[in-house]
Amino acid sequence: MITLDEYFKQTHNEYGIDRTLLIERLKLTPTERLREHESFLAQIEELRRTIRRHPHDTVPKNNSNTGQ
Amino acid sequence: MTQFQKIIQILANDKIDFVVIGGLALIAQGSAYMTSDIDICYKRSEENVKKIVQAFKNYHLTLRGAPKDLPFIFDEKTLKAGMNFTFSSELGDIDLLGEIGGIGFYENVLKYSERMDLYGFECQVLTVEGLLKSKKAANRRKDQNHIAELEELLKLKKEN
Numbered sequence: 001m002i003t004l005d006e007y008f009k010q011t012h013n014e015y016g017i018d019r020t021l022l023i024e025r026l027k028l029t030p031t032e033r034l035r036e037h038e039s040f041l042a043q044i045e046e047l048r049r050t051i052r053r054h055p056h057d058t059v060p061k062n063n064s065n066t067g068q
Numbered sequence: 069m070t071q072f073q074k075i076i077q078i079l080a081n082d083k084i085d086f087v088v089i090g091g092l093a094l095i096a097q098g099s100a101y102m103t104s105d106i107d108i109c110y111k112r113s114e115e116n117v118k119k120i121v122q123a124f125k126n127y128h129l130t131l132r133g134a135p136k137d138l139p140f141i142f143d144e145k146t147l148k149a150g151m152n153f154t155f156s157s158e159l160g161d162i163d164l165l166g167e168i169g170g171i172g173f174y175e176n177v178l179k180y181s182e183r184m185d186l187y188g189f190e191c192q193v194l195t196v197e198g199l200l201k202s203k204k205a206a207n208r209r210k211d212q213n214h215i216a217e218l219e220e221l222l223k224l225k226k227e228n
Contacts, residue, residue: 022217041104
């Protein structure tokens with residue numbers, strides 16, 4: 001069994017580039033890569049729109065569902 | 069959001085001589101990078117410049133970030149008088165580059181490109197080697213991250 005540190009060294013190069021991410025991208029066609037990118041951009045745009053609509057909304061301090 | 073597919077479709081359908089470079093080429097080659105504009109290296113022949121102007125004349129190209137009162141006409145004369153342009157348009161942000169640092173003009177950029185199917189259109193796209201060459205020449209802070217990723221991509225592509 002390997003440690004998390006060893007796993008990180010196996011999956012990332014010396015500059016911190018995540019090889020697993022690139023390997024997954026290379027399984028897609030160029031058009032699929034572009035479509036995935038557009039989908040990310042659309043999600044970011046939606047997030048920006050939501051923030052503009054509700055600029056004063058904040059996460060309640062006692063909210064334990066932070067994903068951390 | 070920039071309409072990448074529509075811009076590629078226009079360039080391909082109008083038989084414009086171009087190479088996809090920059091962020092979109094990075095993504096097409098497998099990078100996890102994100103970009104909001106499209107960078108194109110174009111051939112600066114009279115015929116090609118004419119085709120570009122015809123193809124985009126209805127999309128209201130303006131110089132991105134320029135003062136509104138700066139006179140600008142998107143025509144052949146303007147394109148011939150300049151080299152590299154950063155435009156805003158109804159299709160999104162389009163950068164038209166006549167020359168890339170580290171590689172040169174379209175004719176040389178073409179040598180560092182490969183044919184790829186993008187959205188169903190056959191296009192020339194800058195290779196990983198070409199991207200590395202241009203990024204190393206620019207060598208800005210953001211390029212250093214791209215260089216590290218491109219070198220890993222090159223390794224992975226050679227392994228497969």
